[in-house]
Amino acid sequence: MTAVAAAVKPAKRGRSFAPRYPTWLTLPSALYYAVFFLGPMAILAVFSVSIQSGFGSVEYTFSTSQFAQVNDSLYITVFERTLLMAATGTLLTIVVGYPLAYWMARYLSTYKMLALLVIIVPFWTSFLIRTYALKIILDPHGYLAKDLGIDILYTKYAVGIGLVYNYLPLFILPVFASLERMDWTLIEAATDLGALPFTAFRNITLRLTLPGVVTGGLLVFIPMCGEYIIPNILGGGKYEFVGNIIGDTFGDAQNWPFGSALSISLMAALSVFVVIYIVFATREEQFGA
Amino acid sequence: MGELIQEGGLMKLDFNLIPNIKNLDPKFRKASFDPTGEFHVIKDFGITMFFYQNTVVKPASEPKTMKDFYELLNANVSKGRTNVLDGAEEVVPLAAMALGYSANTDDQAELDDTQKFLLSIRKGVTTISSFGYINDASAGKIILSQGWNGDVRRILKARKKEGDITAVLPTEKSEVWADSWCVPATAPHPVAAHAWINFLLEPTTAVTEMEYHSYPIPIPAALDQMPAETKNDPIFNVPSTYTDNYEYILNPNPQLVNARTKIYQQFKAA
Numbered sequence: 292m293t294a295v296a297a298a299v300k301p302a303k304r305g306r307s308f309a310p311r312y313p314t315w316l317t318l319p320s321a322l323y324y325a326v327f328f329l330g331p332m333a334i335l336a337v338f339s340v341s342i343q344s345g346f347g348s349v350e351y352t353f354s355t356s357q358f359a360q361v362n363d364s365l366y367i368t369v370f371e372r373t374l375l376m377a378a379t380g381t382l383l384t385i386v387v388g389y390p391l392a393y394w395m396a397r398y399l400s401t402y403k404m405l406a407l408l409v410i411i412v413p414f415w416t417s418f419l420i421r422t423y424a425l426k427i428i429l430d431p432h433g434y435l436a437k438d439l440g441i442d443i444l445y446t447k448y449a450v451g452i453g454l455v456y457n458y459l460p461l462f463i464l465p466v467f468a469s470l471e472r473m474d475w476t477l478i479e480a481a482t483d484l485g486a487l488p489f490t491a492f493r494n495i496t497l498r499l500t501l502p503g504v505v506t507g508g509l510l511v512f513i514p515m516c517g518e519y520i521i522p523n524i525l526g527g528g529k530y531e532f533v534g535n536i537i538g539d540t541f542g543d544a545q546n547w548p549f550g551s552a553l554s555i556s557l558m559a560a561l562s563v564f565v566v567i568y569i570v571f572a573t574r575e576e577q578f579g580a
Numbered sequence: 581m582g583e584l585i586q587e588g589g590l591m592k593l594d595f596n597l598i599p600n601i602k603n604l605d606p607k608f609r610k611a612s613f614d615p616t617g618e619f620h621v622i623k624d625f626g627i628t629m630f631f632y633q634n635t636v637v638k639p640a641s642e643p644k645t646m647k648d649f650y651e652l653l654n655a656n657v658s659k660g661r662t663n664v665l666d667g668a669e670e671v672v673p674l675a676a677m678a679l680g681y682s683a684n685t686d687d688q689a690e691l692d693d694t695q696k697f698l699l700s701i702r703k704g705v706t707t708i709s710s711f712g713y714i715n716d717a718s719a720g721k722i723i724l725s726q727g728w729n730g731d732v733r734r735i736l737k738a739r740k741k742e743g744d745i746t747a748v749l750p751t752e753k754s755e756v757w758a759d760s761w762c763v764p765a766t767a768p769h770p771v772a773a774h775a776w777i778n779f780l781l782e783p784t785t786a787v788t789e790m791e792y793h794s795y796p797i798p799i800p801a802a803l804d805q806m807p808a809e810t811k812n813d814p815i816f817n818v819p820s821t822y823t824d825n826y827e828y829i830l831n832p833n834p835q836l837v838n839a840r841t842k843i844y845q846q847f848k849a850a
Contacts, residue, residue, distance in 0.1 A: 343834055346583040365842070369849050431661070432721060445661070445706050527707030528666055531849040543668040544841035545583075546834065 338551035347545045357552030366536065366553070370560065373533045376447070377515035380454035381508050387455060388462040389504065393496075395463075396470035407467070410460050418457060422524050425449075425456055429525070445527035453521040458511040465510060469503025470496075509568040513561050533557050581620060581760060582613040583831050591763040592618045597774035600781035605798035611758060612828045620760040621777050624730075624795040627818050627826055628665070628674060628755040631717070631732050631747040632724040636660055645752045647678040650697070652724055653704025660723035661706040663713055668837070668844035670710070670755075671698065673829045674726070677753035683827040686836045691843065698847045708848060720744070728757075730794035733815050747815055749822050756826035759795075 339357055344350040360366075395406045413421060428435060429444040429452070436442040443449045473496065481491040519534035533553065540550035584590045595601050601609075601621065608625070610617035630649040632639075637656050643649060653662050664671060673683035676694045685691065714731045716722050718738035727735070732747045739745045761780065763773045779785055786802035790810075796803065796817055803811060810816050831837050 343838075346587055346831070346834055346837070348587065365846055365849060369845075372849075430721075432719075528709050529705070529707070529848060531845060535848070536845055539668065539841055539845055543844070544834070544838050546838055546841070549838075 335551045335554055338547050339555045341548045343546050343548050347547065349547055357549050358556065360549060361552055361556045366533075369531050369533055369536055370557075372531070373516055373518075374560070376450065376454070376530075376532065377512050377518075380451055380458070380515050381512040383451065383455045384459055384462045384511050385504060385508055388459050388507070389466060392463045392466040392470055396467055396473070397475070410463055414460050419520060419524075421457055422453055422520055425453055426524055444525065445529065447526065447530055449525040450522055450530050453525040454515050454518065457521065458515060461514075462507040462511045465507040466500065466503045469500045469506075473499055506568060509564055513564060513568075516561055517557065581762060584762070585614060585619050589765055590619045591765045591767060591770060593621065593763065593777075594774060597771065598778045598781065600778045603781050603783060603786075603799045603801055605800055608758075608798040611760075613830055614760075620762045621781070622798060623759040623761050623780070624789070624793065624797045625756065625758040626729045626795050627749070627823065628670070628726060628757070629729055629732060629747060629749050629815075630724070630726045631735065631745050632656075633660070633720070633722075633744050634746045635744045636723045643748055644750070645678070646674060646750045646754050647752070649724070649726065649748070649750075650675070650678055650701045650704075653701050655704070656724050657704045657706060661716075661721055662704060663707045663709060663722050663725035664705055665710045665726045665728075666708045667710065668841040669829055669831065671708070671847060672840040672843050673827075674755060677755070677827065680753065683753070683755065683829045684832060684836070686832075686839070691839055695843045695846060698843065699850055702847060702850045717745070729815050729818060733794045733813070736815070749814065749818060750825075751822065752825055754822075754826050755829055756823055757828065 337351065338349060340353050340355065342350045342352055342354055342356070391410075395403060399406055426444065427433065429441075429449055430436065431442050431444055436444070443452070477495050477499075478491050481495055482488065486494070516532075517534045518532050519538055522528075522530040522532045522535055537550050537553045537557070540546050540553060544550075581590070598621065604621070608622045611620070611622070614620045630643075630646070632643075632652070636659050637652060639648075639652055643652060653664075656662060665674070672691075672694060675698050676685055676690065677683050679690075679693055679697055681687075681690045681694065685694075713722060713725055713727065714734055717725060717727070717735045720739070720742070729749075736745055736747055761777045763770050767773055780789070781799065783799055783802040783805060786797045786799045787805050790797055790802065790806060794816060803817070
């Protein structure tokens with residue numbers, strides 16, 4: 292028995308070349324995430340079920356009265372308008388950004404990086420400065436209004452243009468990356484087989500880059516919903532987004548519990564879209580373009 | 581400041597460290613937001629008024645009250661940009677005062693009236709902003725707006741050549757407000773803070789300040805040193821015949837502040 296057992300040696304495991312990282316290396320980033328993200332989220336959650344006891348003071352208890360207040364028709368209307376404005380802004384961003392990203396990925400070779408730089412450079416300036424720059428362009432006494440008759444400052448159209456202008460680079464980058472990864476020989480094969488260019492675009496390019504478009508769309512839609520500066524500056528303070536309501540509640544009313552409940556409600560409403568983003572981002576990672 | 585005093589956020593001042601307090605007009609030592617006068621020293625004060633471009637806005641009769649201002653909005657918004665000052669603590673109390681109510685009313689019926697009134701003039705408002713209106717009005721981009729008296733004075737100076745701005749001190753109710761110096765309860769260097777306040781109460785320092793920001797500082801010796809043109813300007817030195825009707829806007833309790841904030845949000849979202 293012993294000889295048999297000795298004769299049957301266990302198979303020697305080959306050396307694995309898969310990278311192995313000690314878990315403790317993630318501790319710094321996990322700590323940063325816990326302190327600067329999870330911590331404030333937890334504080335927000337605790338405030339949202341508390342009661343205001345004074346200016347900027349909170350009585351810690353468990354009450355859903357703040358969320359009951361969120362159900363008021365004023366806030367529901369503002370939520371609906373915000374989602375509609377953000378959806379419109381996102382659609383316009385897709386309409387403007389996709390052709391630009393397509394042209395850069397498909398037809399530019401020598402100047403591709405330069406075009407990318409031109410898209411990114413405005414991001415190097417402050418968001419507030421960019422919005423004020425747009426305000427100057429749209430000024431009723433400016434060339435656009437005086438010479439072309441496009442007088443839209445302090446209207447919802449100015450807010451829409453501001454949203455597209457400020458978030459366009461955020462959409463173009465993931466879509467461009469998606470288009471860059473695409474195998475363009477598929478288009479050549481399709482046209483060789485008799486497909487019309489638009490048919491090839493619709494059935495191949497659009498389908499393969501759809502995860503990138505959805506990712507880019509959600510990357511702009513979600514921050515648009517929380518916008519504060521653009522409605523204030525380009526809308527003349529007249530177009531309330533949920534972000535403005537939250538700002539007024541914390542700043543003017545110093546009602547931290549209700550402001551927290553509004554913030555949590557906005558996050559809950561947007562979480563649906565975040566899940567969609569994760570699904571599409573995962574699919575794009577798995578299947579690529 | 582009233583809120584900070586209520587919440588214990590301010591330190592009681594030691595006036596032994598501020599000998600120049602004797603320079604301040606005694607009438608301004610106490611205020612409704614600090615009834616004992618122990619927590620603040622007034623920095624400057626002002627009032628809320630309104631102005632219009634007389635080449636564009638041509639009212640049938642000379643507007644005299646804040647209610648007249650609101651009633652001009654709907655009729656003139658198509659001619660150019662109209663503006664009201666922003667913030668729940670400005671929009672709601674000013675509208676309440678225009679209706680003859682107290683700025684600090686917490687009567688629900690009066691607040692409901694104020695809300696209805698604001699919604700009725702909402703379409704006449706192009707912008708709701710307290711920031712940047714000085715430059716825009718100086719450039720002739722605003723035809724009708726509320727404003728603080730020091731800012732309106734600067735606009736009048738800037739438009740002197742065109743001469744097209746009419747400024748109106750409301751004859752009935754409006755807002756009087758004050759900027760004040762105070763020391764936080766947790767201030768690490770309170771002695772230095774007291775020395776700073778004492779420095780600012782020197783008449784020569786006050787003159788420099790007034791010439792810069794165009795708001796009066798109630799130090800009689802400093803006011804006497806101001807040029808006659810400034811001293812006698814009713815927009816700088818607002819006569820008591822007007823200010824006797826004006827009120828400080830206070831935040832007496834969170835319930836009223838929340839109610840004002842909601843009315844303000846309804847006004848903006850309409």
